[in-house]
Amino acid sequence: MDHTEPIDQLISTLTRLPGIGERTASRLAFFILDEPDRLAEELSEALTAVKDEVGFCERCCNLTGEPLCSICRSTDRDHSTICVVADTPDLRAIETTGEYQGAYHVLHGIISPLEGVGPDDLRMGELLERLESAEANGGEAVEEVIVATSPSVDGEATSLYLSKAINPLDVEVSRIASGVPIGGNLEHTDKSTLSRALSERREL
Amino acid sequence: MDHTEPIDQLISTLTRLPGIGERTASRLAFFILDEPDRLAEELSEALTAVKDEVGFCERCCNLTGEPLCSICRSTDRDHSTICVVADTPDLRAIETTGEYQGAYHVLHGIISPLEGVGPDDLRMGELLERLESAEANGGEAVEEVIVATSPSVDGEATSLYLSKAINPLDVEVSRIASGVPIGGNLEHTDKSTLSRALSERREL
Structure with a gap:
């Protein structure tokens, strides 16, 4: 593919994201192309804002x-x-x-x-x-x-x-408590989770 | 979540893409945050370019x-x-x-x-x-x-x-030819594909 084309450029940039392969990137790029202007624009603005403005909370480091x-x-x-x-x-x-x-x-x-x-x-x-x-x-x-x-x-x-x-x-x-997850099944729970669930049992 | 925060803004914009749910959007947003500046910037530029510059080829409509x-x-x-x-x-x-x-x-x-x-x-x-x-x-x-x-x-x-x-x-x-796909299996091929494969058989 000719990477000087804007679509190829967008696709190749999208593939740098985790879990996004060539096929998904291509589907996303064509979706963005077909959408009214605002999606591409808003995504572009959100990306710039996130890098320019985001820092650590002075108190909790969020x-x-x-x-x-x-x-x-x-x-x-x-x-x-x-x-x-x-x-x-x-x-x-x-x-x-x-x-x-x-x-x-x-x-x-x-x-x-x-x-x-x-x-x-x-x-x-x-x-x-x-x-x-x-x-x-x-x-x-x-x-x-x-x-x-x-x-x-x-x-x-x-x-x-x-x-x-x-x-x-x-x-x-x-x-925080550890144990068998809600909806979980004793038979399929791993040994260490089961031991923890037993040792941290609560009185009813 | 407080959607005035740039991260939430980015996540909610990403969820507007097809196949991207809240979880994936969040993973992508944090990945973009952790990456060196150029990914967010390049993606932002690619998005703008694709909407501003892409049109139909005068000859083939690509x-x-x-x-x-x-x-x-x-x-x-x-x-x-x-x-x-x-x-x-x-x-x-x-x-x-x-x-x-x-x-x-x-x-x-x-x-x-x-x-x-x-x-x-x-x-x-x-x-x-x-x-x-x-x-x-x-x-x-x-x-x-x-x-x-x-x-x-x-x-x-x-x-x-x-x-x-x-x-x-x-x-x-x-x-273009139609028929059983390469690597395909006759047993699991649907009836219409098989009929087509038979009627369009080639001499060897």
Whole structure:
């Protein structure tokens, strides 16, 4: 194909996105061509805005276009509870439940000795600062930290490190529950999840 | 989610693309955020270019950023053979085979009585002009027209219409072969494909 043509240029740029092959890119490009002007224009503007405007929230390190993210700015949320997550997609996954009304802290990674990621490579310092002074948390003292890293080896290591670092402070630390997923089937649940479900059984 | 945030804006714009749901859009948006600046910028530029610059090739009605598409401009191709296709994706599918060295004509649709699409809604006039005068075909007289519409009801109707329209002219008309696909399996081939494969059998 002649890559000087604008369509080929668009297709080849689209294939650089994850999970988008030549066929999908081509389908997307022709869809964009057929749509009224505004889709291409709005997508183009959104792409520019996302790179120009997005930075870290000064308080929780979430990605945002403002100095403080919309969650930290919100007066409807409970800023005395902080849910610690590995990255922004995890934060969004929790937000979609609609269950959690507290604040967040985004570590931007998890401790991974194999990949050479230690606590100093993460946004741990900013978290401890928020726990030590109410001022760094927008004026409200933190009462509980919920560690919501994945129940993987690295996620558990991060959780252990956090509980050790936070325990000397006057803040409760909790960990999200692990066990058989809702709708899951005991027969097809892996051994480690089943053991965890047994050892963390609750009284009824 | 707060749609004033640039990330949410990008995600919601991406979900307007076909086959891209909330999850994929979110994965794409975070990928774009993590990539060095040029991906977002290049994609944004490619989107603008495709809408601003792309139009129809004056000769074959292919989509192009120039007055003539790269195939019609090429001096390496045989402009005495025209392959008629329904749309640009079909043209590209044939190009990927690397087998065809002739020119094309893009109808931008097929005759479909059910959807109210008749010959006058397609780029038939432009094709007949190219067949009638060598001048309209860049100076070379057309010797053969290969009808490469899909072997569907509408595709066959379009093919029949074309052969009737072209027969009075001094131009050969042919149709792409139909039959059992390569790698296909007789047992799982549908009845109409098998009948076609039998009736269009070739001598060995």
